[in-house]
Amino acid sequence: MGEIISVNKKKYYNYIAEKTKIYKLINMTRFSSSVAELRSSEIRDLMSLATAPDMISFAGGMPGNELFPLNKIDEILNSLSDKEKQVALQYGPTTGLPTLLESLADWLEKKGLPVKSNKLIITTGSLQAINILAKAFLDPGDSVLVETPSFIGALSAFRSYQANLITVPLNGDGMDINLLKQRLKAASSKPKFLYYSPNFHNPAGIIYSEKVKKQMIEVLKNQEIPVIEDDVYSDLYFYEKDVPKMQLIKTMDPEGIDVCYTGSFSKILGPGLRLGWMLVPESIYQKCELIKQSIDACSPSISQVVADKFIREGHIDNYIAEVREEYKKRGFAMIETLEDCMPDSVTFEKPRGGFYTWLQLPEGCDATAVLKKCIEKGVVVVTGKTFDPDGIKNDHIRVSFCNTDVETIKRGVPVIADAIKELI
Numbered sequence: 001m002g003e004i005i006s007v008n009k010k011k012y013y014n015y016i017a018e019k020t021k022i023y024k025l026i027n028m029t030r031f032s033s034s035v036a037e038l039r040s041s042e043i044r045d046l047m048s049l050a051t052a053p054d055m056i057s058f059a060g061g062m063p064g065n066e067l068f069p070l071n072k073i074d075e076i077l078n079s080l081s082d083k084e085k086q087v088a089l090q091y092g093p094t095t096g097l098p099t100l101l102e103s104l105a106d107w108l109e110k111k112g113l114p115v116k117s118n119k120l121i122i123t124t125g126s127l128q129a130i131n132i133l134a135k136a137f138l139d140p141g142d143s144v145l146v147e148t149p150s151f152i153g154a155l156s157a158f159r160s161y162q163a164n165l166i167t168v169p170l171n172g173d174g175m176d177i178n179l180l181k182q183r184l185k186a187a188s189s190k191p192k193f194l195y196y197s198p199n200f201h202n203p204a205g206i207i208y209s210e211k212v213k214k215q216m217i218e219v220l221k222n223q224e225i226p227v228i229e230d231d232v233y234s235d236l237y238f239y240e241k242d243v244p245k246m247q248l249i250k251t252m253d254p255e256g257i258d259v260c261y262t263g264s265f266s267k268i269l270g271p272g273l274r275l276g277w278m279l280v281p282e283s284i285y286q287k288c289e290l291i292k293q294s295i296d297a298c299s300p301s302i303s304q305v306v307a308d309k310f311i312r313e314g315h316i317d318n319y320i321a322e323v324r325e326e327y328k329k330r331g332f333a334m335i336e337t338l339e340d341c342m343p344d345s346v347t348f349e350k351p352r353g354g355f356y357t358w359l360q361l362p363e364g365c366d367a368t369a370v371l372k373k374c375i376e377k378g379v380v381v382v383t384g385k386t387f388d389p390d391g392i393k394n395d396h397i398r399v400s401f402c403n404t405d406v407e408t409i410k411r412g413v414p415v416i417a418d419a420i421k422e423l424i
């Protein structure tokens with residue numbers, strides 16, 4: 001371990017030297033006001049040190065490499081006709097290849113989504129869908145309702161349009177409705193939309209209860225505040241019995257609210273495809289199409305051809321069922337190891353699916369100090385303040401179980417426990 005620390009220190013000094021040079025250059029360059037304040041965070045700097053080959057990373061939110069359906073992808077690629085290969089290498093329509101739009105629409109419809117009364121757009125990851133929606137709705141200084149904690153990618157997208165983030169804290173069953181009402185009342189201007197993530201929240205790991213979703217609908221009905229419903233983890237449940245209560249607001253199709261539903265192939269097939277989607281009301285669709293046209297014209301055709309075949313040939317549900325089992329094993333190993341080795345003062349909601357555990361640290365224990373100690377010991381996690389829209393609250397760490405096997409979880413989690421014990 002000593003070697004990791006000294007290698008990292010050296011890297012750190014080089015890194016700071018490089019950064020200083022870059023900042024000097026930045027100061028001479030007239031960037032736009034929307035990016036001038038963007039800075040690499042302290043956490044990102046710390047993370048860049050955590051690259052030693054034997055580091056155990058509980059930091060990422062990506063699928064396990066060894067879980068990708070390599071044989072099926074090989075078969076699909078090898079089976080393509082010349083015509084299909086030409087389509088795969090060509091630009092496609094901005095809203096998506098018609099074949100994928102059709103197969104994806106069927107798949108989403110089977111899950112109960114109102115595909116026929118809405119419009120579907122294939123996007124370059126669901127982060128692009130969120131970004132396009134943000135661009136569609138936000139002027140500088142506009143307010144947006146977000147959960148705290150919240151998915152950092154969405155927060156960064158909203159910040160890049162100079163949004164004012166109004167935070168609503170999360171409880172174990174979803175956002176705090178009384179605080180949502182209070183925030184709405186206190187807002188100096190009406191928020192342009194509400195962004196939330198209903199199932200296996202990143203980072204909080206929770207599922208929204210039906211009660212909270214219904215209360216959200218009541219609060220937002222006829223308020224001209226659209227909802228962006230970011231749903232990338234719903235398929236990765238551990239318990240079949242949870243499925244009915246995981247119903248999406250989009251599926252409920254409430255009157256008086258524009259619900260913009262976003263989803264992705266990233267966690268259920270492969271993020272390298274860079275394919276996601278949005279299902280939005282017709283009134284919002286056209287603007288989004290025009291915005292996407294100006295960003296990247298279309299999402300990768302080759303990925304769309306592969307994803308389309310993966311659905312059409314009937315692989316997707318079987319594959320998801322397989323990985324669901326593996327993530328369940330990893331999630332259970334995570335819960336068991338945390339219960340065995342963490343001090344009682346560390347608390348967490350047991351995950352019921354998805355990729356993450358969200359640990360509340362003992363009183364007074366700072367997540368950045370925990371991260372530093374963990375890195376010294378060869379393990380990486382993510383600090384709570386990364387997900388705090390205000391960038392302050394740092395009394396949690398996010399520990400992922402998606403990209404580490406059971407044995408590594410059992411080996412790595414006690415290291416985090418030791419780091420915390422040394423700090424309290």
Ligand SMILES: Cc1ncc(COP(=O)(O)O)c(C=O)c1O
Nearest residue numbers: 061125126127151202264266276
């Ligand atoms: C909650 C949530 N939404 C959206 C995304 C974006 O995923 P992608 O752009 O790969 O579809 C992620 C990725 O981690 C996520 O955790």
